Amino acid sequence: MKKILIVDDSAFTRSIHTQIVEALGHQVLAAGSGTEAINIFQEKHPDLVIMDLLMPDMDGLDAIKRILAIDPLAKTIICSTDKQKARQEEARKAGVKAFLTKPVDADQLENAMSKVLED
Amino acid sequence: MTLDIIKEVVNVGIGDAAAALSTLVKSRVTIEVPEIHIVDTRDAPDFIQNEIRSLGVYIAQDFSGLFRGKTLLFYSKESCTSLLKALLGDIQVTSALTDTAIATLQEIGNIIMVSCVSTISNMLDDTVEFQIPDVTLEISEGYFKNLVKGLGDLEKTIIVRNQMIVRDNEIEGYFFIMLSFSDFLLLIEKLGNRMLNKGNAQ
Numbered sequence: 001m002k003k004i005l006i007v008d009d010s011a012f013t014r015s016i017h018t019q020i021v022e023a024l025g026h027q028v029l030a031a032g033s034g035t036e037a038i039n040i041f042q043e044k045h046p047d048l049v050i051m052d053l054l055m056p057d058m059d060g061l062d063a064i065k066r067i068l069a070i071d072p073l074a075k076t077i078i079c080s081t082d083k084q085k086a087r088q089e090e091a092r093k094a095g096v097k098a099f100l101t102k103p104v105d106a107d108q109l110e111n112a113m114s115k116v117l118e119d
Numbered sequence: 120m121t122l123d124i125i126k127e128v129v130n131v132g133i134g135d136a137a138a139a140l141s142t143l144v145k146s147r148v149t150i151e152v153p154e155i156h157i158v159d160t161r162d163a164p165d166f167i168q169n170e171i172r173s174l175g176v177y178i179a180q181d182f183s184g185l186f187r188g189k190t191l192l193f194y195s196k197e198s199c200t201s202l203l204k205a206l207l208g209d210i211q212v213t214s215a216l217t218d219t220a221i222a223t224l225q226e227i228g229n230i231i232m233v234s235c236v237s238t239i240s241n242m243l244d245d246t247v248e249f250q251i252p253d254v255t256l257e258i259s260e261g262y263f264k265n266l267v268k269g270l271g272d273l274e275k276t277i278i279v280r281n282q283m284i285v286r287d288n289e290i291e292g293y294f295f296i297m298l299s300f301s302d303f304l305l306l307i308e309k310l311g312n313r314m315l316n317k318g319n320a321q
Contacts, residue, residue, distance in 0.1 A: 084241055
């Protein structure tokens with residue numbers, strides 16, 4: 001069982017992702033903002049962070065950069081409605097391991113999580 | 120020509136939005152060919168008044184980049200209820216929207232609008248920044264009149280009337296893309312060039 005931090009300002013999406021991740025047998029930590037995610041990351045050291053991009057307090061990619069500054073080996077996946085190629089490239093350069101376009105189905109999320117966790 | 124370019128882009132965007140909804144409801148979403156109108160934004164309230172006479176939900180989102188503007192989604196209360204039922208299961212229908220319903224609609228609006236504008240942005244090899252969407256429950260005429268007053272230079276509005284069937288429920292919605300006249304021309308020029316180049320390459 002891995003500890004997975006799900007970060008999304010939408011309670012609707014958090015609940016969908018939580019159902020998928022819990023059904024895979026993992027423990028879920030949830031955050032509704034980038035700031036909350038950074039605090040939880042520092043305190044709980046999750047094995048993987050699944051991060052939204054568009055959030056009110058902080059862009060998800062900025063939050064990931066701050067998480068990677070705390071732990072350069074942190075494993076991160078972006079899961080966003082924003083499917084722009086330039087954003088995906090920016091995320092890849094920042095060290096994000098996978099980029100998924102919302103909404104994701106269970107298979108997509110499971111495949112991405114498996115690859116990133118095994119990496 | 121202008122309408123053909125917009126139709127081409129909108130069809131891709133609406134198709135992507137339907138695919139996104141289909142993933143969420145875990146069921147096939149059928150879409151009808153969208154009806155598209157391009158109007159001056161100042162004329163949009165009259166146009167809408169003729170089309171929409173019911174209480175409805177608006178989801179609005181600002182974006183900026185090579186071109187900037189506002190996108191807006193409108194669903195009548197009936198369509199909204201059908202959409203929420205398809206997504207959340209049986210919900211209690213009340214005159215006010217619950218926090219869960221608002222949060223769900225905000226995310227649906229986000230998925231549909233960002234999907235459409237990202238499609239355009241990718242076609243132009245550009246990057247657009249999005250703001251968090253707002254959800255408003257309003258009577259169309261009043262909302263639109265107030266909205267248009269505050270739009271400044273967003274003089275052109277692309278109106279897309281779309282119908283989807285989600286789990287046997289017909290959902291009719293309106294999608295608006297509001298741009299300045301210069302951004303509208305820039306968008307048409309760039310998309311037209313891209314399509315022309317693509318056509319010549321084939």
